[in-house]
């Protein structure tokens with residue numbers, strides 16, 4: 001007899017998630033995920049994917065044909081942008097003002113390309129003047145890569161200006177919008193963004209594990225004219241495109257990998273809810289809730305890492321007050337209030353808390369709970 005382990009079903013508690021992601025998932029999204037699994041080439045599923053694609057295009061504000069959700073988390077979206085577009089030996093200007101800019105640099109190195117790093121202090125946005133200087137000093141650079149919303153610090157960078165600079169210097173732009181999509185203004189076509197990736201579990205309030213991406217016609221042309229094949233088979237977008245279908249080219253949907261069927265129901269529902277609310281309303285709601293939270297945090301004597309004009313509404317990083325035990329406070333919040341807030345990451349580890357107001361989580365009752373719990377626990 002082979003003995004089997006005996007374990008109970010896993011039943012997580014209902015927490016309030018106010019960290020850097022995953023965020024509170026919409027109940028409708030959880031319900032959508034529990035619907036019956038159907039085949040990934042079932043005509044009804046294919047129809048759902050077509051709708052999902054148009055919803056992603058809406059959220060990104062783009063007409064890009066190559067717009068889809070990668071069947072893996074935001075990190076895979078990041079990797080997809082670099083492995084598809086950047087070839088060995090090419091030069092990429094990478095902006096680094098936190099953890100995720102550094103990850104972009106590592107991606108550039110791993111594809112065998114050359115990263116020229118533009119550094120900014122943690123908590124500061126990417127400096128357009130420094131980027132312009134790097135573009136001028138490196139006329140052979142082919143790409144400009146930066147993080148729109150740096151989740152490790154809570155700083156928002158001026159994507160519109162940075163993408164204009166990229167265009168002026170004949171560079172394609174690669175933009176991390178994992179935390180920005182759905183939370184702050186983001187206009188892919190108007191700003192001329194060439195490659196962009198996001199994540200399902202931040203301001204979209206979907207379950208984790210999917211990465212919406214979009215590539216401009218210029219980015220697609222770069223991909224199609226590669227001299228070397230994309231070294232990742234799974235992330236090769238020229239292969240995946242046939243799976244997500246292309247109405248204009250008349251490409252018939254064919255098997256590439258088995259889509260995470262139920263997770264895509266969830267993403268469809270999350271984007272549907274975003275469209276129902278309307279992008280501008282969602283941006284305004286994040287801003288409004290952020291202002292209420294920020295006023296409360298400042299009343300508690302907490303200081304923001306980022307200057308007011310560069311703050312992300314959806315990620316509020318505040319310094320730990322003197323003499324407060326970081327881990328103890330977060331454990332008490334979790335155990336006594338069922339409330340999760342984020343610890344500091346990288347240079348801010350042990351020095352700051354990161355309070356997320358993302359998607360479904362950006363609402364008054366969450367702000368009120370967080371302020372009350374923090375006040376009680378810190379006393």
Ligand SMILES: *Cc1c(COP(=O)(O)O)cnc(C)c1O
Pocket residue numbers: 021073074075076078100147149150151152176178179199200209
């Ligand atoms: C969360 C995050 C990622 C990584 O996404 P995962 O889904 O965790 O892989 C990348 N960039 C930024 C800015 C993020 O906040």
